[in-house]
Amino acid sequence: VYNVEKWIEEAIESLINQTIGFEDNVQLILVNDGSTDNSEKICLKYKEMYPDNISYFYKENGGVSSAKNMGLKHIKGKYINFLDPDDFLSENALEEVYNFFEKNYILVDFVSIPLYLFEAKTGIHGKYKYMGDKNKIINLLVEPYNFVLSSAASFYKSDVFETLKFSENLSHAEDLEVNMELYKNNPNFGYVCSNNVKYFYRQRFDNSSIVTSGNKSESTFVTIVNLFKGECETSSNFTFMKEIMIYQLKNVIKHLEENIFVSRSKYDQTVKSYKNIINNITIEYLINESFWCRSIEEKLLFCDFYFNNPKYILKDNGYICIDNESICIKFLSNVKLKIYNVTYEGDKLCIDILTHDYNIENLKLYFKNSAGVLFSPDTQKSINSPYDMKISDKILRKTKYYKFKLPLDKTSSYEIYAGINETCLSKMKKIVFSQNCALGLNHSKIGLFNNGRQILFNKNKSIFNIIPKKSSRVFYLLESTLRILKRYKKFVWLRLFSLKNKKFILISERPEKAGDNAEALFRYIYGLEKKDRKNIYFAISKKSNDYKKLKKYGKVINKNGLLHKYIYLNSKTIVTSHIHPLFYKPFANAKEDTFFVDLLDYKLFWLQHGVTKDDISQQANKFTRNISKVIVATKEERKEFLKEKYFYSNDDVLLTGFPRFDLLQNKPRNVITVVPTWRKGLTGRVLEDGKHEKIEGFERSEYFLNYQKILTSEKIKKLLKENKCKLKFLLHPGMSEYQEYFDCFNDKNIEIIYPGNVNYSDMFKESKLIVTDYSSIFFDFAYLKKPLVFFQFDKGTFFKTHYLKGYFDYERDAFGDVLTTVEQVVEKIEFYFKNDFKMEKKYIKRVENTFEFLDKNNCK
Numbered sequence: 001v002y003n004v005e006k007w008i009e010e011a012i013e014s015l016i017n018q019t020i021g022f023e024d025n026v027q028l029i030l031v032n033d034g035s036t037d038n039s040e041k042i043c044l045k046y047k048e049m050y051p052d053n054i055s056y057f058y059k060e061n062g063g064v065s066s067a068k069n070m071g072l073k074h075i076k077g078k079y080i081n082f083l084d085p086d087d088f089l090s091e092n093a094l095e096e097v098y099n100f101f102e103k104n105y106i107l108v109d110f111v112s113i114p115l116y117l118f119e120a121k122t123g124i125h126g127k128y129k130y131m132g133d134k135n136k137i138i139n140l141l142v143e144p145y146n147f148v149l150s151s152a153a154s155f156y157k158s159d160v161f162e163t164l165k166f167s168e169n170l171s172h173a174e175d176l177e178v179n180m181e182l183y184k185n186n187p188n189f190g191y192v193c194s195n196n197v198k199y200f201y202r203q204r205f206d207n208s209s210i211v212t213s214g215n216k217s218e219s220t221f222v223t224i225v226n227l228f229k230g231e232c233e234t235s236s237n238f239t240f241m242k243e244i245m246i247y248q249l250k251n252v253i254k255h256l257e258e259n260i261f262v263s264r265s266k267y268d269q270t271v272k273s274y275k276n277i278i279n280n281i282t283i284e285y286l287i288n289e290s291f292w293c294r295s296i297e298e299k300l301l302f303c304d305f306y307f308n309n310p311k312y313i314l315k316d317n318g319y320i321c322i323d324n325e326s327i328c329i330k331f332l333s334n335v336k337l338k339i340y341n342v343t344y345e346g347d348k349l350c351i352d353i354l355t356h357d358y359n360i361e362n363l364k365l366y367f368k369n370s371a372g373v374l375f376s377p378d379t380q381k382s383i384n385s386p387y388d389m390k391i392s393d394k395i396l397r398k399t400k401y402y403k404f405k406l407p408l409d410k411t412s413s414y415e416i417y418a419g420i421n422e423t424c425l426s427k428m429k430k431i432v433f434s435q436n437c438a439l440g441l442n443h444s445k446i447g448l449f450n451n452g453r454q455i456l457f458n459k460n461k462s463i464f465n466i467i468p469k470k471s472s473r474v475f476y477l478l479e480s481t482l483r484i485l486k487r488y489k490k491f492v493w494l495r496l497f498s499l500k501n502k503k504f505i506l507i508s509e510r511p512e513k514a515g516d517n518a519e520a521l522f523r524y525i526y527g528l529e530k531k532d533r534k535n536i537y538f539a540i541s542k543k544s545n546d547y548k549k550l551k552k553y554g555k556v557i558n559k560n561g562l563l564h565k566y567i568y569l570n571s572k573t574i575v576t577s578h579i580h581p582l583f584y585k586p587f588a589n590a591k592e593d594t595f596f597v598d599l600l601d602y603k604l605f606w607l608q609h610g611v612t613k614d615d616i617s618q619q620a621n622k623f624t625r626n627i628s629k630v631i632v633a634t635k636e637e638r639k640e641f642l643k644e645k646y647f648y649s650n651d652d653v654l655l656t657g658f659p660r661f662d663l664l665q666n667k668p669r670n671v672i673t674v675v676p677t678w679r680k681g682l683t684g685r686v687l688e689d690g691k692h693e694k695i696e697g698f699e700r701s702e703y704f705l706n707y708q709k710i711l712t713s714e715k716i717k718k719l720l721k722e723n724k725c726k727l728k729f730l731l732h733p734g735m736s737e738y739q740e741y742f743d744c745f746n747d748k749n750i751e752i753i754y755p756g757n758v759n760y761s762d763m764f765k766e767s768k769l770i771v772t773d774y775s776s777i778f779f780d781f782a783y784l785k786k787p788l789v790f791f792q793f794d795k796g797t798f799f800k801t802h803y804l805k806g807y808f809d810y811e812r813d814a815f816g817d818v819l820t821t822v823e824q825v826v827e828k829i830e831f832y833f834k835n836d837f838k839m840e841k842k843y844i845k846r847v848e849n850t851f852e853f854l855d856k857n858n859c860k
Contacts (some may be wrong), residue, residue, distance in 0.1 A: 001030055002061070005038040006696060007086035007202065012046050014088035014200075020095040028054045029071045034061030039085075065166035065174045068151075072161050081155045082175070090198040097155045100135060100192045107137055109182050110156040111190035112148040113197050121203040127247075135194045140187040144240035145291035147183065147247075151175030153199035156182075171219040173227055176244070183240060204695070218261050224252055225273040242281045247292045249274060253305050254391055278306050287329055296334040297389065300358070303327070304396050314360050318419075318426035331358075332418050332426035337365075340434040340623040344450050348405040349466070354623065356389050356397040357382040362420045365402050365428070370413045374422055379403040385645040386618035401647065408453070414464040429462045436626045440597045443487065446480045448598055449473065473500055477599075484595055494565055498599040502572040505536045506602075508584045509577045509609075510733060511559045514538075514546035515760050516577040517607035517631070520659035524859035526554035539564050539586070545756060560586050571602045577609040579625045582686055603628035607659065610776025612637050613808030614799075622647035633658045633779065633858075634850050640807050657851070657858030658780075665765040666784045668837070670725040672829065673767040674710065676791075677775035678734030679703055680802045694737045704741060706793045709822040710771075711745040716826055719833055720749035728753050730763065732775070768837040771825060774798060778815060782847045783854070787832055787839045788816030791825050813850075815843045 001008060016022045028050075030043045040058065047054045055074055059067065068082055079101055083089065097111050115125040131138065131146055138146050148154060152175070164181060166174040182189070228245050253274065261267040278286065286293050286302050293299055303310060303322055310322040318332035341352035357363060367375040385399040406414060417425040433440045438448045439457050447456040449469060454476075456465045469476065474496075481495045509518040522538050538550050541559040550556045557563045564586040568574075576584040585593050593600075604627050606620070611633050620627070630653050632638045640646075641653045682701055684693025698704055710716065711729060720727055726749055731739055733755040742752045760777070770781045771789045778788050790810060792798070799805040810818045816839075819825050839847075 001035060001039050001043060001067075001085050002033045002064075003035050003037045003039060003696070004085040005035075005042060008039055008042050011083060011085050011088050012042075014091070015083070015094075016050075017091050018089070018094045019092045020098060023050065023053055025098075026053060026094065027076050029074055030054065030056045031067040031071045032056070032058045033063070033067040034059065063168065063171075065168045065170065068166045068174075069168070072165065075158055075161075078158055079155050080158050080161070082151045084152045084201075086202045086204070087152060088200050090196060090200070092195055093197050093199070096135075096192050096195055096197045097190075100190050101155070101157075104137060104190055105157075108188050108190045109160050109186050110154050110179075111192055112150070112154045113191075113199050114193045115150060115153040115199045115201050117203045118200050119202050119204065125201065131191050131193070133193060135190075135192050137188050138191050140183055140189075140238075140240035144238075144243050146191075147240055147244055148179060148189065149173075149176045149244075149247075150199075151178060153201070154179070170226065171217070171223050173223055173248070176248070177227060180241070180244065184238070187238075187240065218266065221252055221256060221260070221270055222266075224248055225270060225277075228277050229273070242285060243290065243292055245277055245281060246286060246290050249277065250293065250298055250301065253301060256391060275306060278302065283327065287327060296329070296331060296336070299329055300389075300396070301391070303329075305391065309396070312358060312360055314363065314420055316424040320358075320360070333429050335418065335428065336430040336432060337416065337428055338432050338434060339437055339439070341626060342433075342438045342448060342455060344408070344448070345405065347408050349408050349455065351404045351406070352623070353402040353404070354387055355400050355402075356387075357400045358397050360420070363400075363418065364420070365404075366417045366419075366422070366425065367404055367406055367414045368417055368425075369406075369409075374417075375404065375406055375414075377402040378405045381644070383644040385647070386621060408466060411468060412466045414466075415462060427462065431457075431459075431462055433457075434623065434626075435591070435594055436597065438598050438600070440594055441484075443483065445483055446598055449476050480598070488595070490595055492595045494569060495596060495599060497566055497569065498596075499570045502570050502601050503535050504567045504571045505573045505575065506539060506567050506571045506584075507536065507575045508539045508559070510583060512541045512544040513733060513755060514540055514544070514550060515758070516609050517659045518575060518577045519546070519550065520663050521575065521607065521859055522550065523553050524659065524662070537567050539567075539584070560588060569596060569599060573605060574602045575605045575607060577607045579604075579606050579620060579627065580686055581625065605629045605631065607631045611658075611779040612640055612806070613776060614774075614803035614806040615640075616803060616806070617643070617645040618804075621645065622652065628652065629654055631656055631658065633661070633852070635852055636807055636850070655852055657853040659859045660761070661780065661783055661853075661858045662856045663761045664780060664784055665761070666786065667765050668768045668786070669766040670723065670768065671766050672720075672725060672727045672769045672771070673763055674707070674727065674729045674771045675763075675775055675777055676703070676707060676732060676773045678732040679798070681797075683734055683737070691736055692734055698738050699741055702794055704738075706791075706822060708745075710791075710825060711742075711750060713822065713826055716829065717747075717749060719830060723833055725749070725768075725833075726751060728763075728767075730758055731755060769829070769832050771829070774802075779850075782815040782843075783851060785839050785844055785847055787837055787843070788814070789825060789828050789832075790814055790816055790818045791820075791822075792818055793820055793822075795820075813846065815839070815846055 015026060015028055018026065020026065032040050032043060043056050047056045057070060059070055079098065093113060097113065100111055114128045117123055117125060127149065140147060160182065164178055167177055170177065258264065258267045261270070283302070283306055287299050293302060307322055312320045312322060314320050314331065318330070319328045320331040321328050335355060337353055337355050339351060339353050341350065343350045353365065364380065365377060380402045382398045382400050384395065387399045388395045389397040416428040416431065418428055419425040433442060442459060444456060444458045447454050452469055454467055454469045456467065458465060477496050477498060481492060485491050507518050507522050509516045525533050525536055533554065537555045537557050539557050539559045540547055540550060547556060557567060568586045574584055578584065581593065587593055604625060606627050606629065608631060630641050630648065632641060632653060632655050635655065638653050638655045641648050642650065682695065682698055682703060684695050686692055716727065728751050729742065729745065730753045731742060736755045739754050746752050764780050764784060767786070769787050769789065770778065771791055772778050773791050781788055792810065817828055819828060
C-alpha cells in the first residue's frame with residue numbers, strides 16, 4: 001500500500017464481497033510502505049471492522065518487494081495472492097481459484113487468472129489473448145509462449161515461499177523473477193477463466209507505467225540485464241525462457257535512449273548485454289520461430305538493434321536479406337499498409353496510403369486491376385514524419401507516402417502489389433484502414449456508395465471491388481443498417497436519414513465553452529445576407545453559459561443531441577477550433593463514428609485555437625483527423641504546416657488571420673492577468689464534457705508550487721494594493737478539474753477565474769499585462785501591442801512531455817522577457833508598474849514583423 005487513498009477501498013471491498021466468504025476463508029494483510037496520504041486511515045478503518053481477518057503493518061518506504069516480503073512473514077492461508085491496491089477481483093475469483101487448486105494440487109504450484117484493463121485502457125491484456133476461454137493446466141513445454149508475468153493476477157501455494165522471496169535489488173519485474181524460478185522447477189501452472197473470473201488492472205491516466213516516456217530511468221533498463229544474465233545458459237534448454245526474454249526485450253529496446261544513462265559507457269555496456277542475450281537466444285530463432293516476435297516490424301526492430309542498422313536487400317521472391325548474412329525474412333507479404341483516405345474525385349478513385357521505406361531503394365507500390373493492368377502512384381515520397389519507425393529518438397525507417405488516382409470503371413477490382421520493379425511483384429495482404437476512412441468499418445459488404453456504384457474491400461482476399469449498385473440509396477441505407485445490427489449488435493437507425501446531397505455547415509468549439517475563433521466566425525456569418533447563412537449551425541452544450549448568448553446570433557444546437565447527430569451526418573463542411581473528435585463529433589464515444597464513416601462526406605476546416613508555434617505534426621497532421629484546410633495567422637506558422645511531415649499541400653494551409661483577432665479591443669483597466677497553459681503530464685484523458693480526468697499528486701507538482709508562490713507573493717500583493725490593481729489568474733480549460741486547489745488564493749486584489757467564466761476578448765481588452773508560459777494566447781495580446789512576461793520554470797521538461805519545440809524560439813521571437821524564477825517575474829511586474837505598462841520597443845518591432853494582417857478583416 002503506497003499513496004492509494006483514491007482506490008484502496010474498491011480493492012478491499014472486492015475481497016470482502018467474495019463468494020467464498022470473506023470472514024470464514026480470507027486473511028487480508030495490508031502493508032503500508034510509508035504512504036504520505038490517507039491510505040493508513042483507510043487501512044485501520046477496515047482492520048477495525050474485521051479484526052480477525054485483517055492485519056495491518058507499517059514500514060518505511062522501501063519498495064514493492066520489501067512490502068511483499070514483510071507480508072509473507074505473516075501468512076496463515078494455504079494459498080496466497082499479491083493484490084495491487086488500485087486493482088480489484090471479480091466476486092467469484094477466490095472461490096474458483098480455490099476449487100481449481102484443490103483438484104490439481106499435485107500438478108501446479110500457482111494459478112493465474114485473466115487480467116483485464118480498465119480506466120485509461122480497456123479490454124483483456126494482450127498477454128492473455130492466447131490462453132483460451134476454459135480452465136486448464138498450461139504446460140510451458142507445450143505452449144512456451146503462454147507464460148504469465150504478473151504476481152498480482154496469480155495465486156501461489158504458500159509453501160513455495162519457504163525458499164523463495166522477492167528480490168529487493170530489482171527496481172521492477174520482481175514478480176517475473178519469482179515466476180521464472182517456479183517455471184524451471186515445474187513448467188505447469190493453472191489458468192482459471194471460466195464463469196467470468198477476472199483480475200481488473202487499473203491502467204492509470206497519469207501514464208505511470210515503468211516504461212512510459214515520463215518515467216524511464218537507467219535502472220529500468222539495467223534490471224532486464226540483471227534479471228536475465230543468469231538465465232542465458234539455461235535458456236537453450238527451455239524454449240519458454242527464450243520467449244520470456246524476447247517478450248521483455250522488445251518492450252525495452254524501443255525505449256532505449258543514451259541520455260537516460262549516467263554515462264556513455266553504461267549505455268554501451270547495457271546495449272552489449274542486450275546483444276549477448278539475443279546472441280544466446282540466437283537471431284535465427286528470433287526471426288524464424290519466436291511467437292512473441294511475429295510481425296515484420298518486430299523482426300526488423302531486433303535486426304536493426306542486433307546488427308546496428310543493417311542494409312536490407314530485397315530479393316525477387318519478396319524476402320529480404322541482411323547485408324551478406326544468411327538471415328532471410330519473408331517481407332513483402334507481411335508489410336502492413338495503412339489506408340487513410342478513400343474518396344471519389346470526379347471519375348477517379350483516390351487512395352492515400354502510408355507505410356515505411358524500410359531503407360530499400362526503389363521499393364514501390366502498384367495497383368493492379370482485374371485485367372492485369374498496373375497503375376503507378378501519382379505521388380510517392382519518403383519523408384520524416386511522426387509515423388517514422390524508431391528506437392526511441394533514433395529513426396530506423398522513414399515514412400513512405402503514396403497517393404493513387406485510379407480509373408473508376410463500371411465493374412472492376414484492384415489489388416495492391418509491391419516490388420522494386422514491375423516484373424517481380426508480391427501481393428500485399430496486410431491492409432488496415434484508418435478509423436476516419438470511408439472504409440474504416442472494415443465490413444466486406446459496407447463501403448463507399450456513390451453514383452450507382454459502390455467501393456468495397458474484401459479483407460480475406462485483400463481486394464478492392466467496384467461494383468454497380470442498381471438499388472436505390474434508400475435500399476443501401478436499410479441494408480447496411482441491418483448488416484451493422486447483425487454483426488455489431490448496434491441499431492444505428494440514424495443512418496437511414498443520411499442525405500445524398502450534403503447541405504449543412506457545422507461550427508463548433510469546446511463542448512461547453514465558446515469565445516474562440518469559431519464563435520467569432522459564427523457571429524460574422526450571421527451578419528451577412530440571409531442567403532449566405534442558410535443551413536449553418538453552431539453546436540454547443542445546452543449546459544454552457546454561452547448557449548443562450550450564441551442563439552442571439554444564429555442557429556445553435558445542443559452538443560451530442562439528436563439534431564447535432566443529424567446535422568453532422570449531413571454536413572458538407574465542418575468548421576472547428578479544436579480537432580479532438582469529442583469536441584466536434586456528436587458522440588460520447590468517438591468509436592461510434594465508425595458506424596457512419598461510409599456516409600460522411602464533409603471537409604474539415606480547422607480554425608485552430610491559437611497560433612501554432614510548436615511542432616504539432618504528431619497531433620495535427622493531415623491524416624490524424626483527415627483535416628481538409630488549416631487556417632493560420634502568420635507566415636512562419638504557414639511554413640510550419642507546409643513541412644512534409646504534416647502532409648498538407650500548398651492549397652490546404654490558408655493564411656487569413658484568425659477570426660477572433662477582429663474582436664480584439666484595447667481598453668485597459670487596472671488588471672494584470674496570469675494565464676498559464678495546461679500540461680499533458682498533469683492531466684488524464686479527455687471526458688465527454690471536454691474536461692480532463694484528474695490525476696494523483698497535482699498539489700505536489702512543479703506547476704502548482706510555482707503558481708502558488710506567485711499568488712501568495714507578499715511583494716505582488718503590496719504592488720497590487722498600492723496601485724489599486726487586480727491580478728486575475730485564469731485556469732486553462734485543460735486544467736479546470738483542479739480549480740479546488742486554487743480557491744484559497746482568492747482575496748481582495750487576487751481573483752481566480754475559471755474557464756467557464758472567462759470571456760477572452762474582455763480579458764485581452766482590460767488587461768494591462770499578461771504573464772503566461774507557453775500559451776499561444778500571447779499572440780492575441782501582442783496583436784494589441786501590450787506587454788507580456790513569459791514564466792518558463794519547466795521548459796526542459798515541457799518540450800519533452802507536452803509539445804515538441806517548433807520554429808518559434810522564445811528568446812529570439814517572443815514578445816516579452818523569458819524568465820525562469822518567481823523572483824524574476826515579480827521584479828518584471830514591478831518594472832511595468834513603474835513604466836506605465838508600455839510594451840518595449842524591441843518587442844513592438846517583433847509584433848510588426850510577425851502578423852500578416854492587422855486590418856480587422858480576418859473573418860472575411
